[in-house]
Amino acid sequence: MTERAAKRSSSPHDTTAPCKVGRPSTSGGQSRIQRASTSVAPKEKVCVFSPCRYEGEEDLHMVSTYNRGKLLINIQQKTTDDRIRTCLSSLHEPGDAHAQEKWYHSSCLQLALRTIPDDSPSRSELELRRRISDVQLIMYVDSCLQEDGLISMTDVNDVYASILRETNLTEPKVRGGI
Ligand SMILES: [Zn+2]
Numbered sequence: 001m002t003e004r005a006a007k008r009s010s011s012p013h014d015t016t017a018p019c020k021v022g023r024p025s026t027s028g029g030q031s032r033i034q035r036a037s038t039s040v041a042p043k044e045k046v047c048v049f050s051p052c053r054y055e056g057e058e059d060l061h062m063v064s065t066y067n068r069g070k071l072l073i074n075i076q077q078k079t080t081d082d083r084i085r086t087c088l089s090s091l092h093e094p095g096d097a098h099a100q101e102k103w104y105h106s107s108c109l110q111l112a113l114r115t116i117p118d119d120s121p122s123r124s125e126l127e128l129r130r131r132i133s134d135v136q137l138i139m140y141v142d143s144c145l146q147e148d149g150l151i152s153m154t155d156v157n158d159v160y161a162s163i164l165r166e167t168n169l170t171e172p173k174v175r176g177g178i
Contacts (some may be wrong), residue, residue, distance in 0.1 A: 048072070048097070049087050049108040058105045063097035070094040071109075072102070074116070081115040121168075129167040136163045 045060055063069055069091070076088035091097055121129075137160050144151045 045103055047108055048102045048104045049084065049112060052105060052108050054105040054107050058107055060103040060105060063102045063104065065098075066094050069097040071113075072097050072104075075112045078117070079112065079115040080117060081112075084112050084115055126169070129169055133160070133163045133167050133169060 047055060047060060048063075063072065072088055072091055073094055073096075076085055076091055079085050079088075090100060091102075137156070140159050140163075141151060141156060144155075
Protein backbone atom coordinates (compact mmCIF):
# COMPACT_ATOMS: atom_id res chain seq x y z
CA MET A 1 0.00 0.00 0.00
CA THR A 2 1.33 3.35 -0.90
CA GLU A 3 -0.38 4.97 2.04
CA ARG A 4 1.39 2.77 4.51
CA ALA A 5 4.68 3.33 2.80
CA ALA A 6 4.28 7.05 3.08
CA LYS A 7 3.49 6.74 6.75
CA ARG A 8 6.57 4.67 7.32
CA SER A 9 8.88 7.12 5.60
CA SER A 10 7.72 9.92 7.83
CA SER A 11 7.81 7.89 10.97
CA PRO A 12 8.90 9.88 14.02
CA HIS A 13 11.10 6.97 15.04
CA ASP A 14 13.34 7.46 12.07
CA THR A 15 16.52 8.50 13.85
CA THR A 16 18.55 8.80 10.71
CA ALA A 17 16.72 11.96 9.66
CA PRO A 18 18.79 15.06 10.35
CA CYS A 19 17.24 17.21 13.00
CA LYS A 20 17.95 20.61 11.54
CA VAL A 21 14.69 22.32 12.16
CA GLY A 22 14.65 23.81 15.60
CA ARG A 23 11.60 23.83 17.72
CA PRO A 24 9.58 27.01 17.71
CA SER A 25 10.70 29.00 20.68
CA THR A 26 8.10 29.28 23.35
CA SER A 27 9.76 32.15 25.19
CA GLY A 28 10.56 34.39 22.20
CA GLY A 29 7.23 36.13 22.07
CA GLN A 30 7.42 37.30 25.63
CA SER A 31 11.00 38.49 25.70
CA ARG A 32 9.95 42.13 25.43
CA ILE A 33 8.61 43.75 28.52
CA GLN A 34 5.72 45.99 27.80
CA ARG A 35 5.76 49.15 29.78
CA ALA A 36 2.55 50.24 31.33
CA SER A 37 1.32 53.35 29.58
CA THR A 38 -0.76 54.33 32.57
CA SER A 39 2.21 55.08 34.80
CA VAL A 40 1.84 58.83 34.23
CA ALA A 41 -0.71 60.43 36.48
CA PRO A 42 -3.46 62.32 34.66
CA LYS A 43 -2.77 66.03 34.37
CA GLU A 44 -4.86 68.58 36.13
CA LYS A 45 -7.67 69.84 33.93
CA VAL A 46 -6.70 73.48 33.55
CA CYS A 47 -6.81 75.79 30.56
CA VAL A 48 -3.42 76.05 28.87
CA PHE A 49 -3.91 79.81 28.79
CA SER A 50 -4.60 79.87 32.52
CA PRO A 51 -5.13 82.10 34.43
CA CYS A 52 -7.97 83.05 32.17
CA ARG A 53 -11.38 84.60 32.57
CA TYR A 54 -13.27 81.57 31.28
CA GLU A 55 -12.24 79.30 34.15
CA GLY A 56 -15.37 77.54 35.40
CA GLU A 57 -17.55 79.27 32.82
CA GLU A 58 -16.77 77.50 29.60
CA ASP A 59 -16.12 73.85 28.79
CA LEU A 60 -12.54 72.79 28.41
CA HIS A 61 -11.42 70.90 25.32
CA MET A 62 -8.48 68.60 25.19
CA VAL A 63 -5.92 69.02 22.42
CA SER A 64 -6.52 65.75 20.60
CA THR A 65 -5.50 66.38 17.00
CA TYR A 66 -2.22 67.07 15.25
CA ASN A 67 -3.66 70.16 13.59
CA ARG A 68 -4.75 71.67 16.87
CA GLY A 69 -1.28 71.02 18.28
CA LYS A 70 0.21 72.64 15.20
CA LEU A 71 -2.04 75.64 15.68
CA LEU A 72 -0.79 76.06 19.25
CA ILE A 73 2.82 75.90 18.06
CA ASN A 74 1.97 78.50 15.45
CA ILE A 75 0.51 80.78 18.11
CA GLN A 76 3.52 80.25 20.36
CA GLN A 77 5.92 81.22 17.58
CA LYS A 78 4.04 84.20 16.19
CA THR A 79 2.12 85.74 19.07
CA THR A 80 2.97 89.27 20.13
CA ASP A 81 1.66 88.54 23.64
CA ASP A 82 4.44 87.43 26.01
CA ARG A 83 1.98 85.93 28.47
CA ILE A 84 0.51 83.63 25.81
CA ARG A 85 3.98 82.67 24.62
CA THR A 86 4.89 81.71 28.19
CA CYS A 87 1.71 79.64 28.54
CA LEU A 88 2.72 77.61 25.50
CA SER A 89 6.44 77.51 26.21
CA SER A 90 6.45 73.77 26.98
CA LEU A 91 5.32 72.97 23.44
CA HIS A 92 7.97 72.38 20.82
CA GLU A 93 6.29 70.06 18.32
CA PRO A 94 2.69 69.65 17.13
CA GLY A 95 2.35 66.39 19.05
CA ASP A 96 3.47 67.89 22.36
CA ALA A 97 0.14 69.42 23.34
CA HIS A 98 -1.60 66.08 23.03
CA ALA A 99 1.23 64.22 24.78
CA GLN A 100 1.14 66.71 27.64
CA GLU A 101 -2.65 66.49 27.78
CA LYS A 102 -3.25 70.19 27.34
CA TRP A 103 -6.75 71.65 27.71
CA TYR A 104 -8.09 74.91 26.40
CA HIS A 105 -11.21 77.08 26.25
CA SER A 106 -12.39 77.84 22.71
CA SER A 107 -12.64 81.52 23.63
CA CYS A 108 -9.06 81.53 24.91
CA LEU A 109 -7.86 79.94 21.69
CA GLN A 110 -9.72 82.57 19.65
CA LEU A 111 -8.21 85.37 21.72
CA ALA A 112 -4.75 83.85 21.37
CA LEU A 113 -5.17 83.61 17.60
CA ARG A 114 -5.94 87.31 17.47
CA THR A 115 -2.52 88.09 18.95
CA ILE A 116 -0.84 86.83 15.78
CA PRO A 117 -0.07 89.73 13.45
CA ASP A 118 -1.46 89.23 9.98
CA ASP A 119 1.60 89.55 7.78
CA SER A 120 0.29 87.59 4.84
CA PRO A 121 -0.31 89.67 1.72
CA SER A 122 -3.93 90.53 1.10
CA ARG A 123 -5.88 89.16 -1.81
CA SER A 124 -5.77 92.47 -3.66
CA GLU A 125 -2.03 92.65 -3.11
CA LEU A 126 -1.63 89.18 -4.60
CA GLU A 127 -3.84 90.12 -7.52
CA LEU A 128 -1.73 93.20 -8.15
CA ARG A 129 1.48 91.16 -8.10
CA ARG A 130 -0.06 88.70 -10.51
CA ARG A 131 -0.98 91.45 -12.96
CA ILE A 132 2.51 92.92 -12.76
CA SER A 133 3.92 89.48 -13.52
CA ASP A 134 1.61 89.09 -16.48
CA VAL A 135 2.59 92.48 -17.87
CA GLN A 136 6.28 91.62 -17.51
CA LEU A 137 5.71 88.39 -19.38
CA ILE A 138 3.84 90.13 -22.18
CA MET A 139 6.70 92.62 -22.49
CA TYR A 140 9.17 89.77 -22.71
CA VAL A 141 7.15 87.99 -25.40
CA ASP A 142 6.75 91.28 -27.30
CA SER A 143 10.47 91.97 -27.30
CA CYS A 144 11.25 88.43 -28.51
CA LEU A 145 8.79 88.72 -31.38
CA GLN A 146 10.14 92.13 -32.38
CA GLU A 147 13.73 90.91 -32.40
CA ASP A 148 13.49 87.79 -34.54
CA GLY A 149 9.86 86.79 -34.70
CA LEU A 150 10.54 83.54 -32.91
CA ILE A 151 9.71 82.47 -29.42
CA SER A 152 10.28 79.26 -27.52
CA MET A 153 7.50 78.10 -25.24
CA THR A 154 10.15 76.64 -22.92
CA ASP A 155 11.71 80.09 -22.59
CA VAL A 156 8.33 81.66 -21.96
CA ASN A 157 7.71 79.12 -19.22
CA ASP A 158 11.11 79.69 -17.62
CA VAL A 159 10.82 83.45 -17.79
CA TYR A 160 7.35 83.40 -16.30
CA ALA A 161 8.52 81.14 -13.48
CA SER A 162 11.37 83.51 -12.66
CA ILE A 163 9.05 86.53 -12.76
CA LEU A 164 6.71 84.80 -10.32
CA ARG A 165 9.61 83.98 -8.03
CA GLU A 166 10.65 87.63 -8.02
CA THR A 167 7.15 88.71 -7.07
CA ASN A 168 6.86 85.97 -4.45
CA LEU A 169 4.09 84.20 -6.24
CA THR A 170 4.03 80.49 -6.84
CA GLU A 171 3.90 79.15 -10.33
CA PRO A 172 0.37 78.37 -11.46
CA LYS A 173 -0.11 74.76 -12.40
CA VAL A 174 -2.31 75.09 -15.47
CA ARG A 175 -1.27 78.39 -16.99
CA GLY A 176 0.37 78.07 -20.34
CA GLY A 177 -1.12 74.67 -21.02
CA ILE A 178 2.05 73.39 -22.64
ZN1 LIG B 1 -9.04 79.50 29.21
